Amino acid sequence: xxxxxxxxxxxxxxxxxxxxxxxxxxxxxxxxxxxxxxxxxxxxxxxxxxxxxxxxxxxxxxxxxxxxxxxxxxxxxxxxxxxxxxxxxxxxxxxxxxxxxxxxxxxxxxxxxxxxxxxxxxxxxxxxxxxxxxxxxxxxxxxxxxxxxxxxxxxxxxxxxxxxxxxxxxxxxxxxxxxxxxxxxxxxxxxxxxxxxxxxxxxxxxxxxxxxxxxxxxxxxxxxxxxxxxxxxxxxxxxxxxxxxxxxxxxxxxxxxxxxxxxxxxxxxxxxxxxxxxxxxxxxxxxxxxxxxxxxxxxxxxxxxxxxxxxxxxxxxxxxx
Numbered sequence: 001x002x003x004x005x006x007x008x009x010x011x012x013x014x015x016x017x018x019x020x021x022x023x024x025x026x027x028x029x030x031x032x033x034x035x036x037x038x039x040x041x042x043x044x045x046x047x048x049x050x051x052x053x054x055x056x057x058x059x060x061x062x063x064x065x066x067x068x069x070x071x072x073x074x075x076x077x078x079x080x081x082x083x084x085x086x087x088x089x090x091x092x093x094x095x096x097x098x099x100x101x102x103x104x105x106x107x108x109x110x111x112x113x114x115x116x117x118x119x120x121x122x123x124x125x126x127x128x129x130x131x132x133x134x135x136x137x138x139x140x141x142x143x144x145x146x147x148x149x150x151x152x153x154x155x156x157x158x159x160x161x162x163x164x165x166x167x168x169x170x171x172x173x174x175x176x177x178x179x180x181x182x183x184x185x186x187x188x189x190x191x192x193x194x195x196x197x198x199x200x201x202x203x204x205x206x207x208x209x210x211x212x213x214x215x216x217x218x219x220x221x222x223x224x225x226x227x228x229x230x231x232x233x234x235x236x237x238x239x240x241x242x243x244x245x246x247x248x249x250x251x252x253x254x255x256x257x258x259x260x261x262x263x264x265x266x267x268x269x270x271x272x273x274x275x276x277x278x279x280x281x282x283x284x285x286x287x288x289x290x291x292x293x294x295x296x297x298x299x300x301x302x303x304x305x306x307x308x309x310x311x312x313x314x315x316x317x318x319x320x321x
Contacts, residue, residue: 091151
């Protein structure tokens with residue numbers, strides 16, 4: 001009899017627990033949660049997870065006028081049930097101050113002469129989930145290296161029964177101007193005869209993943225993604241005895257003329273190095289293809305007491321950095 005009661009009790013408890021779980025499914029079903037209106041992550045979210053305010057790092061092409069689209073999102077499981085008007089305003093300067101204080105940064109408010117907001121209200125259409133909020137930048141070359149940031153806040157939504165996010169209702173944008181060649185590339189390279197034990201193949205190309213990183217409006221440094229990003233370590237890729245390596249303390253700095261589409265100079269950006277570089281005087285077509293963003297550069301690696309080594313590079317654009 002005692003065994004019967006134990007079995008009966010356990011069976012009843014299991015049924016009750018199953019019933020409770022069935023009843024609670026709606027509590028964890030995403031389809032039954034409310035969407036929120038917020039700024040979407042359209043770039044690299046670089047703020048610490050503990051930061052009160054989120055910050056996106058945004059690269060702005062260096063042009064006389066360029067539009068960057070922040071994105072307003074109807075985030076959640078559902079599409080917008082109706083047209084939703086979202087009004088956006090500049091964030092209070094106190095927000096950037098608070099961000100700097102909390103995260104020990106020194107971001108600077110973007111001068112109002114460098115940007116404009118063509119509109120402050122945008123509409124998330126019925127059935128959609130996002131809408132662009134355009135920001136127009138002028139003379140964006142002035143954004144480079146300044147540590148500028150711009151803050152935006154969702155001021156209101158209409159109809160007002162929709163929920164505004166408590167975490168992403170304000171977004172800070174860290175702005176950096178980038179030149180026309182900035183991006184991720186596939187590097188095809190081969191070397192001339194040398195005394196450095198680097199492989200020489202007159203026909204075959206070697207390959208590496210690199211970035212061209214903006215140094216100014218018309219200069220870029222080459223960073224070898226397979227050898228780290230520090231500008232003080234070996235950056236230009238090399239191959240020795242069939243194995244990938246790099247040229248120590250050699251960071252190519254490319255200078256170009258965007259009007260003539262010519263590579264006008266190649267130097268070593270590591271000034272403490274004994275290695276220098278200069279364009280190959282026997283090659284007259286160092287250039288860039290504006291359509292495909294392909295870069296062709298032949299140059300000499302020069303080092304005291306050693307013969308010059310020819311480096312032939314072709315950089316094929318893959319994607320933004």
